[in-house]
Amino acid sequence: MSTTPVTTASQSPATTPDSAFDAAAFDAAAVDALTAAELRARGSMKWTAFPDTIGAWVAEMDFPLAAPVADALQEAVTAPRLGYLPPAVVADTKAECAAWYRRTTGWEVTEDQVFLVPDVLTALRVTLDHVAGPGSAAVVTTPAYMPFLFRPEQVGHPVLQVAGTQDEEGVWRHDPAALEDALTRARSETGVRPVLVLCNPWNPVGRVLGREEMLEIAEVVERTGAVLFSDEIHAPLTYDDATHLPYASLNEATARHTITALSASKTWNLPGLKCAQIVAADPELLAALRRPETFAGLEPATIGAIANAAAYRDGEPWRVGAVAYLTGNRAAFAEAVAAIPGTRHTPPEGTYLAWVDLREVVGGTSGQALPADLGAFFRSAGVALQDGAGCGAPGFVRFNLALPRPLMREAVAAMATAVAAH
Numbered sequence: 027m028s029t030t031p032v033t034t035a036s037q038s039p040a041t042t043p044d045s046a047f048d049a050a051a052f053d054a055a056a057v058d059a060l061t062a063a064e065l066r067a068r069g070s071m072k073w074t075a076f077p078d079t080i081g082a083w084v085a086e087m088d089f090p091l092a093a094p095v096a097d098a099l100q101e102a103v104t105a106p107r108l109g110y111l112p113p114a115v116v117a118d119t120k121a122e123c124a125a126w127y128r129r130t131t132g133w134e135v136t137e138d139q140v141f142l143v144p145d146v147l148t149a150l151r152v153t154l155d156h157v158a159g160p161g162s163a164a165v166v167t168t169p170a171y172m173p174f175l176f177r178p179e180q181v182g183h184p185v186l187q188v189a190g191t192q193d194e195e196g197v198w199r200h201d202p203a204a205l206e207d208a209l210t211r212a213r214s215e216t217g218v219r220p221v222l223v224l225c226n227p228w229n230p231v232g233r234v235l236g237r238e239e240m241l242e243i244a245e246v247v248e249r250t251g252a253v254l255f256s257d258e259i260h261a262p263l264t265y266d267d268a269t270h271l272p273y274a275s276l277n278e279a280t281a282r283h284t285i286t287a288l289s290a291s292k293t294w295n296l297p298g299l300k301c302a303q304i305v306a307a308d309p310e311l312l313a314a315l316r317r318p319e320t321f322a323g324l325e326p327a328t329i330g331a332i333a334n335a336a337a338y339r340d341g342e343p344w345r346v347g348a349v350a351y352l353t354g355n356r357a358a359f360a361e362a363v364a365a366i367p368g369t370r371h372t373p374p375e376g377t378y379l380a381w382v383d384l385r386e387v388v389g390g391t392s393g394q395a396l397p398a399d400l401g402a403f404f405r406s407a408g409v410a411l412q413d414g415a416g417c418g419a420p421g422f423v424r425f426n427l428a429l430p431r432p433l434m435r436e437a438v439a440a441m442a443t444a445v446a447a448h
Contacts, residue, residue, distance in 0.1 A: 051092070051093065051343035051344045051346070051347050052089070052092075052343070052344050052346075052347020052348055052350070052351065053090070054347070054350075054351050056090065057088070057089055057090070057351060057430050057431075058430050058431055058432060059430075060088060060430045060433070061433075062080060062433060065081065065088055065429075065433075070086065070088075071084055071086070072084050072086050072088070072426070073088075075410070076405055076410040078408065079405055079408050079409055079410040080408060080409050080410065080429070080433055080436060080437040080440070081410050081426070081429065082409060082410060082411045082425050082426040082427075082429060082434070082437055083401075083410045083411050083412045083424075083426060084412075084426070085229070085292065085297075085377075085378070085379065085426060085428075086295060086297055086426075086428070087295040087348075087378070087428035087429075088428060088429045088430060089295060089348060089351075089428065091294070091295065092294055092336075092337060092340075092341045092344035092345075093344070094336050094337070094339070094340035094341055094344070095294055095296070095333050095336045095337050095340075095341060095344075097336070098332050098333060098335070098336035099329065099332065099333055099336075102328075102329055102332050107328065107332070108328060108329060109328065110325075110328065111142075111325055111326065111327075111328045111331060112328070115328060115331050115332060115335070116142060116331065117137070118331075118335045119142060119301070119303075119331040119332075119334050119335040119338075120137040120140040120141075120142070120303070121137050121335075122334070122335040122338035122339045123135070123140055123288060123290075123303045123305075123334065123335075123338055124136055124137050124139070124140055125338065125339075126338040126339075127272065127288070127305075130262075131261075131270065131271070131272055131275065132275070133272045133274070133275040134275075135305055139305050139306060139307050139312070140303050140304070140305055141303065141304040141305075141306075141315055141321065142301060142302070142303060142304075142325070142326045142331060143301075143302050143303070143304055143321065143324055143326060144300040144301065144302065144324065144325075144326045144327070144330075145289070145291070145297075145300060145301075145302050146257055146259050146287045146289065146302050147173055147177055148302070148324055149255075149257075149285070149287040149302055149304045150164070150174070150177070150178070150221075150223065150255055150257075150287070151177075151178075151181055152285075152304065152315070152320060152321070152324070153221055153253060153255045153285045154178055154181070154183045154221055155181070156314050156315070156317065156319070156320045157221075157253055157285060157311060157314045157315070158218060158219045158220065158221045158253050159218045159219060160182065160218070161182060161183065161216050161217075161218050162183055162212075162216060162218040162219060162220055162221055163178075163183060163184045163185070163186055163212035163213075163215070163216050163218070163220045163221070164178040164183055164184070164185050164186070164220070164221050164223050164255075165185075165186045165188060165205060165208045165209050165212055165220055165221065165222045165223065165252075166185060166186070166187055166188065166223045166418075167187075167188050167189075167190045167200050167201070167205070167223075167224075168187050168188070168189055168190060168417065168418030168419055169190065169198070169230050169231055169381070169414060169417040169418055169419040169422065170187075170223075170225065170229075170230075170417055170418055171225055171229045171230065171257070171417070172412070172416045172417055174223055174225075174257075175187065175416075175417075175418055183221075184212070184215075184216065186208045186211065186212055187418055188200075188201060188204045188205055188208050189201070189204070189418075190231075195372065196370055196371075196372045196383065197233070197372055198228065198231040198233055198381075199233075199239065200224075200235075200239065200242075200243060202242045202243060202245070202246050205222065205243065205246050206246045206249065206250060209222060209246065209247075209250040209252050210250055213250065213251070213252075219251060219252060219253060220250070220252045220253070221252065221253045221254075221255050222243070222246075222247055222252050222253070222254045222255065223255050223257070224243065224254055224255065224256045224257065224273060225256075225257045226240075226256060226257070226258055226261075226270070226273060226376075227258075227260040227261065227263065227264060227270065227374070227375065227376025227377045228376075228377075229257075229260060229377055229379060230377075230379050230381050230412070230414070230417050230422075230424040231372075231374070231381045232372075232373070232374020232375055232376060232377050232379055232380065232381055233374075233375055233376070234264055234268040234269070234270055234375040234376040235271075235273075236271075237271055237276065240271070240273050240276060240280070241276060241277075244273075244276065244277075244279055244280050244283075247279075247283050248279055248283065252283070253283060253284075253285060253311075254273065254280070254283050254284045254285070255284075255285050255287065256272075256273040256274065256284055256285070256286045256287065257287050258270070258272060258273070258286055258287065258288055259287060259288060259289050259291065259292050259302070260292050260293070260376055260377040261288070261376070262290075262292075262293040262345055263292060263293050263348075263349065263352070263376055263377055263378060264349075264375065264376040265349065265352075265353055265356070265374070265375055265376060266349075266353070267375065268375035268376060270376060272286065273286065274286050274305065274307065281307045281308065282307070282308040282311075283308070284306070284307075284308075284311075285304060285305075285306050285311060286304070286305040286306070287302060287303070287304060287305075288302065288303045288304075288305060289301065289302035289303060289334065290333070290334040290337035290338055290341070291330075291334070292377075293337070293341075293345055293348070294333070294337040294341050294344070294345070295428075296330065296333050296334065296337065299327055299329055299330035299333050299334075300326055300327040300330045301326040301327060301330030301331045301333070301334045302326070303334075351431075352378050352427055352428065354431065355378075355427045355428075355429075355431055355434055356373050356374065356380070356427060357373075358431060358434065358435065359371075359373075359380050359425070359427055359434060359438065360373045360380075362434075362435060362438040362439070362442075363380070363382055363438055363441075365442060366438075366441060366442045366445050367387070367445065367446075368384065368386040368387035368445070369382055369383065369384055369386075369387075370382070370383035370386070371383065374427075378426060378427045378428040379424050379425070379426060379427065380424070380425040380426075380427055381414075381422060381423075381424055381425075382422060382423050382424075382425060383421065383422055384396060384400060384421055384422065384423060385421035385422070387445065388400065388420070388421045395448075396445065396448055398415075398420060398421075399413065399415075400413045400414070400415075400421075400422075400423050401413030401415075401416075401423075403444065403448075404423065404440075404441055404444065406444075407440050407441060407443065407444035408437075408440045409437045409440050409441055409444075411423050411424060411425045411426070412424035412425075412426075425437075
């Protein structure tokens with residue numbers, strides 16, 4: 027077990043290059059003009075899983091594709107290049123992913139440290155199966171991305187949940203002491219190196235973790251000899267009032283004990299194309315990832331790799347426009363939801379997910395108390411959102427902000443009416 031002291035890196039990550047807003051790259055007016063009927067006609071999961079509701083649950087966007095991504099996909103279809111994944115496409119995707127993070131965060135990622143997988147959950151399974159080992163446990167802070175709480179158990183890895191804490195302003199934080207207890211217990215019970223699952227930016231609460239709090243977590247990981255799995259898929263969706271620091275970039279210790287999962291899929295709305303990236307720097311971790319059996323049968327889709335490369339290479343103007351639009355949605359949502367009695371909401375620092383506390387009006391003694399099943403309650407009011415119980419936090423809801431602003435306002439108004447009428 028390593029006990030190497032954790033110290034901060036001497037060089038802080040670079041800031042994102044100044045990118046002028048390009049209205050042609052992201053057409054906000056066209057997004058605002060989209061109707062619920064048009065979005066349902068697209069046939070996406072977000073709008074068809076719960077008919078006759080406004081889709082604000084699953085984490086996908088209603089925005090049009092970035093033009094460079096659409097062009098790359100059209101070229102691949104026309105060529106056609108839809109066969110098995112070619113080495114040249116793999117190399118291009120690795121290079122563009124590494125270049126994007128070097129350029130925007132100062133994280134010195136090299137192409138040989140990048141591996142392609144279909145999605146972040148596959149990356150977690152690879153970490154549990156092949157880096158930590160069979161039977162290894164996943165330690166997860168709640169509230170959490172829903173599959174982190176059940177998917178490891180489905181493939182033979184126990185999950186230990188650790189409750190996050192909130193300060194007086196409602197800001198969520200990890201509990202280092204509780205994490206250390208859970209990691210120690212996990213190792214004792216399984217006899218295998220455990221995996222601490224970190225999500226930064228934090229789905230569903232929207233926090234972007236700061237350097238000092240990540241260094242506290244790093245000390246815990248070093249003392250317990252754990253592997254840290256850092257899900258940073260939402261990193262490019264960090265707002266201007268926060269700074270995303272890749273956990274593995276902090277210092278030698280974090281680089282040594284971390285597997286990072288990345289993808290263009292959340293920021294550029296490509297989740298159905300099945301391509302994500304794993305990054306590791308430590309020789310021991312790289313050796314585990316380079317074994318032939320590690321990725322057997324886990325290849326990403328050719329079309330997904332092409333789209334990821336295009337997004338990283340040419341998608342920055344669109345990303346800037348999308349974040350600007352989401353910034354407006356974030357402010358409008360905060361103002362609107364504040365008018366609902368009994369709610370508490372801290373605007374996200376990253377992600378396009380809003381996390382709303384409704385515990386004051388759930389399960390109380392008043393006749394106005396809402397039912398515990400908030401998902402079903404709000405669907406009956408015409409709004410599909412994610413019940414916090416699935417995230418390990420009953421009494422909360424997660425609302426997807428990546429929809430047209432008029433529809434977002436309509437959804438919050440429907441929520442307010444439902445709460446008032448209950």
